[in-house]
Amino acid sequence: MQRFALLGAGFIGAVHAENLAAHPDVDLVFVYDIDLTRAAALADRFGGKATTNPADVFDATAVDAVFIASSTDTHAEHLRAAADAGLAVVCEKPIAPTLHEAERVVEHVEASGVFAMVDFNRRFDRDHVELKRVVDAGGVGPVELVQMSSRGPTLPPVEYLRVSGGQLRDQTVHFFDLCRWITGEDPVTVSVTGSALVDPTIAEFGDVDTSVAVLRLPSGGIVQIDSVRRTGYGYDERIEVMGADGLIESRRQPAANVALYSNAGITTSPLHKGWFERVQPTYAAALSAFVDALAAGGPSPASLRDGLNAQAIAEAATASLASGKTERIAYEGSAAP
Missing domain, CATH: 3.30.360.10 (Dihydrodipicolinate Reductase; domain 2)
Incomplete structure (x- = not known):
């Protein structure tokens, strides 16, 4: 059973929350969003604890993997945080708003050795x-x-x-x-x-x-x-x-x-x-x-x-x-x- 934290409670976040909750080998433990009301609405529907604190979702003692479905301008930051915490990560495209920043992020994540995937569905x-x-x-x-x-x-x-x-x-x-x-x-x-x-x-x-x-x-x-x-x-x-x-x-x-x-x-x-x-x-x-x-x-x-x-x-x-x-x-x- 993999413990997941979901980042982002917008439209696509809700899609992923439903799939995470339905997967037999996944335990959705956190739903993160800068808007606690949105996070709580998803958590109420699909399980997990709503939070606005990034420290909750990047805690390797409580989480095994993170799913990044937050706004595009936050992807790079969250990918780096997952790598630094040693957490597996799947991320919506793009990796970062600019190609140069994406290159640096990929190098950082690859150097960490964490398992990572882009959600090219x-x-x-x-x-x-x-x-x-x-x-x-x-x-x-x-x-x-x-x-x-x-x-x-x-x-x-x-x-x-x-x-x-x-x-x-x-x-x-x-x-x-x-x-x-x-x-x-x-x-x-x-x-x-x-x-x-x-x-x-x-x-x-x-x-x-x-x-x-x-x-x-x-x-x-x-x-x-x-x-x-x-x-x-x-x-x-x-x-x-x-x-x-x-x-x-x-x-x-x-x-x-x-x-x-x-x-x-x-x-x-x-x-x-x-x-x-x-x-x-x-x-x-x-x-x-x-x-x-x-x-x-x-x-x-x-x-x-x-x-x-x-x-x-x-x-x-x-x-x-x-x-x-x-x-x-x-x-x-x-x-x-």
């Missing part, structure tokens, strides 16, 4: 896992072309977008990680074009709501990722991998896999209304993978180094969006050219 999507299994087994041959779509149903509030870091750091970064995970390669260059089509005012702070990123792999393969903040038809996520010998697709997922046949025609279920409804099961699957790997002694299902490399791609992509040029991707401590 889409790695644990049932269909994406099967797609990767087939690709790894050589089922499509050498990878030549990858197409990914990340299309959200509605534009988030402008207040959120203003502090999100931009579409490529906030939304597309999940698919930069999937690109690395599926292909087993670190892209060497990225070229991005984008527009603010849904709400032109977001262009005032350098953001876009519609973009396409093209990445070149060391093998010569090409990856294209389209990201959209608003579709008008539900949440649309899919991956297609074409190799020299075939193609495999992780398809769009409807809300229900049923179809009505009648004289009027065939009616099928629509896509999920929102991103959360589509990916909700992946959060519990990611937690289980972390708990299992922690018990087995590793390796991490999504290491901090994985998080750092995905963030490096996002930084180069953001630079490409601004410059209009193809940018080389710089990885710290990586063999990628």
Whole structure:
């Protein structure tokens, strides 16, 4: 039984609290938030003690692992504290607001030797896992072309977008990680074009709501990722991998896999209304993978180094969006050219 402390009692914190409480090998002992009322509300629902004192959650005599789901600007601080306390840690992306700070944090955590994971939950999507299994087994041959779509149903509030870091750091970064995970390669260059089509005012702070990123792999393969903040038809996520010998697709997922046949025609279920409804099961699957790997002694299902490399791609992509040029991707401590 692993004793967990949860940091952050907002929306995503509540998702993780429910999963922690439901896991048979987890004991949720603390819920931390700077707002005691929010922490207490989660603790009342899912167990544990509400606290605003960081010393409670980073106490190795009472806690075995921490789950960081607090605001982005606190991730680096909490990761360092977990490492210093000798606690295993799983953290929401990003590791830190800037790539430079993230590099320093990863070095600090790695030097401590604690078990750590970035919560790249889409790695644990049932269909994406099967797609990767087939690709790894050589089922499509050498990878030549990858197409990914990340299309959200509605534009988030402008207040959120203003502090999100931009579409490529906030939304597309999940698919930069999937690109690395599926292909087993670190892209060497990225070229991005984008527009603010849904709400032109977001262009005032350098953001876009519609973009396409093209990445070149060391093998010569090409990856294209389209990201959209608003579709008008539900949440649309899919991956297609074409190799020299075939193609495999992780398809769009409807809300229900049923179809009505009648004289009027065939009616099928629509896509999920929102991103959360589509990916909700992946959060519990990611937690289980972390708990299992922690018990087995590793390796991490999504290491901090994985998080750092995905963030490096996002930084180069953001630079490409601004410059209009193809940018080389710089990885710290990586063999990628």
